[in-house]
Amino acid sequence: MKVTMAQKNQIKTVLLHFVIVLALLLSAAGIGYLLRGLGLPEANIVIVFFLAVLLTSLLISSYAFAILASVLAAFLFNFLFTEPYFSFAVHAPSYMVTLFIMSIAALLTSTVTFHAKRNERSAMERELESRALYALTNLLTDAKTFPEIAELAADTISKSVCAGAACLCFDKNGKPEDSYIQCLPGQAVRRRTEDVSDLLQRLSDLDAGFVAGPVFYDWPIYAKDSILGLIRLPREKAQRLSAAQIRILRSMIESTALAMDRFRASQQRIHLHEETVRERYRVNLLRAISHDLRTPLAGMMGTSEMLLGMTDRSDPRYPLMEGIHHDAGWLHSLVENILSLTRLQDGTLxxxxxxxxxxxxxxxxxxxxxxxxxxxxxxxxxxxxxxxxxxxxxxxxxxxxxxxxxxxxxxxxxxxxxxxxxxxxxxxxxxxxxxxxxxxxxxxxxxxxxxxxxxxxxxxxxxxxxxxxxxxxxxxxxxxxxxxxxxxxxxxxxxxxxxxxxxxxxxxxx
Structure with a gap:
C-alpha cells in the first residue's frame, strides 16, 4: 500500500508529539527525584507533573495528546514516587486518593489549557480574517474596472490564503473570458483559459463549494441570478487548505461578488441612462420633423386636390397630380403616425x-x-x-x-x-x-x-x-x-x- 506525502507528514507529526510528551514527563520525573533528594514533600513533585501536563497542552494543539499526557503523568508518578516503588500497586490508601486527585486535576488542567489555546487561535484567525476582508474591501471600493476588481481579488487571496491564486471573469451572458489573471510572487500574469466547454460542464455538475479541475480548484463567484467569475487556486495548495483558510476564502469571494455585482449594476444604470437620453433625442427629433412637415403636406394635399377638381381626367397632367395627391396623403398619414407614436411612448398623449x-x-x-x-x-x-x-x-x-x-x-x-x-x-x-x-x-x-x-x-x-x-x-x-x-x-x-x-x-x- 503506497503512503502519500500527506500521510507521511501526518505520521511524522504524531511521532514528534509523542517525543514531546515523553520528554516533558521524563523531565518532570528527573526534577521529582531531585526534589525528593532535597527532602521536599510529594506535593511539590505533583506540582511538577502538573506543570509538564500544562506545557504539553501549550505546545501541542491536540486534545488527545493532552489527555494522554494527563494519564501518563498519573501512571508515571505512581510508578516512580509511590510505595512500593517501580510498581503500579498502591498499599497506602492515602496514595490512592492522591493519584485519583492528581489524575482528575491533570485532566482538567489539560482540558482548560487546550480550550483556552483553541479560543486564542480562533480569535487570532478571526482577527486575520477581519484584517484581510477589511483590506480587500478598501481596495475593491476604489476599483474602476471589472478586470481591476479581478486582479485585486486574486492578489489579496494569493497573499492571505493561497499563493498563486487567479481570477477568471465571466461576461454578461455567463460565458468565461478568453484569459484569466494569476498572481505569482512579484507579478500578475495573464493566462489563456483552457477548454471552455469542459469548464462549463464541470460547473454544471457542481455539488460542493468548488470544482476540482486538473490544474485548479475553481470557486464560483455568484451574483443573485448569474455567475460573475471564478477564484482559481492551484490544486496541490488548495488540497492543504485549513478550515479557517476556507472560511476566509469564502468571505473574500462574497466581498468580490458584491463588488463585481455593484460594478455591473452601475454599468447597467449608465447604459440605461444613455439609452433613455438617446431615445429622448430620437423622439424629440421625430416630433420636431413631423411638426415641420405637417403644414407643407397639408398645403400639398389641398392644392393637389383642388387642381384635380379643376383638371379633366383626359388631361395628361391629371395622373401626375393624382400621384402627388396620393403621395402627399401617404406622407401626411406617416407624419400623424409618428406624432401619435412619440406621444404614446413618452406618455404625453x-x-x-x-x-x-x-x-x-x-x-x-x-x-x-x-x-x-x-x-x-x-x-x-x-x-x-x-x-x-x-x-x-x-x-x-x-x-x-x-x-x-x-x-x-x-x-x-x-x-x-x-x-x-x-x-x-x-x-x-x-x-x-x-x-x-x-x-x-x-x-x-x-x-x-x-x-x-x-x-x-x-x-x-x-x-x-x-x-x-x-x-x-x-x-x-x-x-x-x-x-x-x-x-x-x-x-x-x-x-x-x-x-x-x-x-x-x-x-x-x-
Whole structure:
C-alpha cells in the first residue's frame, strides 16, 4: 500500500508529539527525584507533573495528546514516587486518593489549557480574517474596472490564503473570458483559459463549494441570478487548505461578488441612462420633423386636390397630380403616425375614454380609407342594436384606419376587405376585427408583426412604402386602452385577420 506525502507528514507529526510528551514527563520525573533528594514533600513533585501536563497542552494543539499526557503523568508518578516503588500497586490508601486527585486535576488542567489555546487561535484567525476582508474591501471600493476588481481579488487571496491564486471573469451572458489573471510572487500574469466547454460542464455538475479541475480548484463567484467569475487556486495548495483558510476564502469571494455585482449594476444604470437620453433625442427629433412637415403636406394635399377638381381626367397632367395627391396623403398619414407614436411612448398623449357608438367609429374609419382608396369597397359589420364601448374615439379610429390601410396594402383591388365589431358577453369585451383576402402573414413574420419598424416582405411591390409604424401604433393604442391585439391567417381561405379587444368596463381609480 503506497503512503502519500500527506500521510507521511501526518505520521511524522504524531511521532514528534509523542517525543514531546515523553520528554516533558521524563523531565518532570528527573526534577521529582531531585526534589525528593532535597527532602521536599510529594506535593511539590505533583506540582511538577502538573506543570509538564500544562506545557504539553501549550505546545501541542491536540486534545488527545493532552489527555494522554494527563494519564501518563498519573501512571508515571505512581510508578516512580509511590510505595512500593517501580510498581503500579498502591498499599497506602492515602496514595490512592492522591493519584485519583492528581489524575482528575491533570485532566482538567489539560482540558482548560487546550480550550483556552483553541479560543486564542480562533480569535487570532478571526482577527486575520477581519484584517484581510477589511483590506480587500478598501481596495475593491476604489476599483474602476471589472478586470481591476479581478486582479485585486486574486492578489489579496494569493497573499492571505493561497499563493498563486487567479481570477477568471465571466461576461454578461455567463460565458468565461478568453484569459484569466494569476498572481505569482512579484507579478500578475495573464493566462489563456483552457477548454471552455469542459469548464462549463464541470460547473454544471457542481455539488460542493468548488470544482476540482486538473490544474485548479475553481470557486464560483455568484451574483443573485448569474455567475460573475471564478477564484482559481492551484490544486496541490488548495488540497492543504485549513478550515479557517476556507472560511476566509469564502468571505473574500462574497466581498468580490458584491463588488463585481455593484460594478455591473452601475454599468447597467449608465447604459440605461444613455439609452433613455438617446431615445429622448430620437423622439424629440421625430416630433420636431413631423411638426415641420405637417403644414407643407397639408398645403400639398389641398392644392393637389383642388387642381384635380379643376383638371379633366383626359388631361395628361391629371395622373401626375393624382400621384402627388396620393403621395402627399401617404406622407401626411406617416407624419400623424409618428406624432401619435412619440406621444404614446413618452406618455404625453392622454387617453380620454368616453362611451362611443362602435358602428360609428367603424363607419367613419371605412369612409376615410375609401375616400383615399376609391378602388376598394370595405364591408362594415356591426350589431343592429346600439353598441356603446368606452374608448378614445380619435385613437381607436386611427388604429382601425392603420389596420384597414395595412389590409389595402396587401390586397389587390377590388379585393374583399371587411371590418367588424361584436360583443363578447362572457368576457365583457368588445372585439374588433379587420379581415382581407391578401397573401396572408408568413410564418417568419407572425411573431414580429407588431414590432417597431418591422415590415413584412410578403408583397414587395406594396411594402416598399411601409416603414413599420402602423401596426406598432395599433398595438400601443390598444394596450393603452387596457386591451389586447393579435394577428392570424384566415381559416376560410387566403388572407389575414387582425383582431383587438377592448374592455367594456371603464376602470375607476379610487
Amino acid at each position: 392622454a387617453i380620454s375614454k368616453q362611451m362611443e357608438a362602435a358602428e360609428e367609429i367603424l363607419g367613419g374609419a371605412a369612409r376615410y380609407v375609401m375616400r383615399h382608396h376609391p378602388g376598394y369597397d370595405i364591408e362594415v359589420h356591426a350589431p343592429e342594436e346600439l353598441f356603446l364601448v368606452p374608448m378614445d374615439a380619435k385613437l381607436i379610429s386611427q388604429a382601425l384606419i392603420n389596420l384597414l390601410e395595412n389590409a389595402i396594402k396587401h390586397t389587390d383591388p377590388p379585393g374583399e376587405i371587411c371590418v367588424s365589431v361584436e360583443e363578447d358577453r362572457e368576457n365583457r369585451k368588445a372585439v374588433f376585427s379587420v379581415r382581407d383576402r391578401g397573401s396572408g402573414i408568413g410564418g417568419a413574420d407572425l411573431p414580429h408583426i407588431f414590432e417597431l419598424f418591422y415590415t413584412s416582405h410578403a408583397k414587395e411591390s406594396d411594402s416598399r412604402k411601409g416603414v413599420g409604424l402602423g401596426l406598432t401604433i395599433c398595438d400601443t393604442i390598444v394596450k393603452a386602452h387596457g386591451g389586447t391585439i393579435w394577428a392570424r391567417n384566415r381559416a376560410d381561405g387566403p388572407g389575414a385577420e387582425f383582431v383587438f379587444s377592448l374592455p367594456l368596463e371603464v376602470e375607476t381609480h379610487g
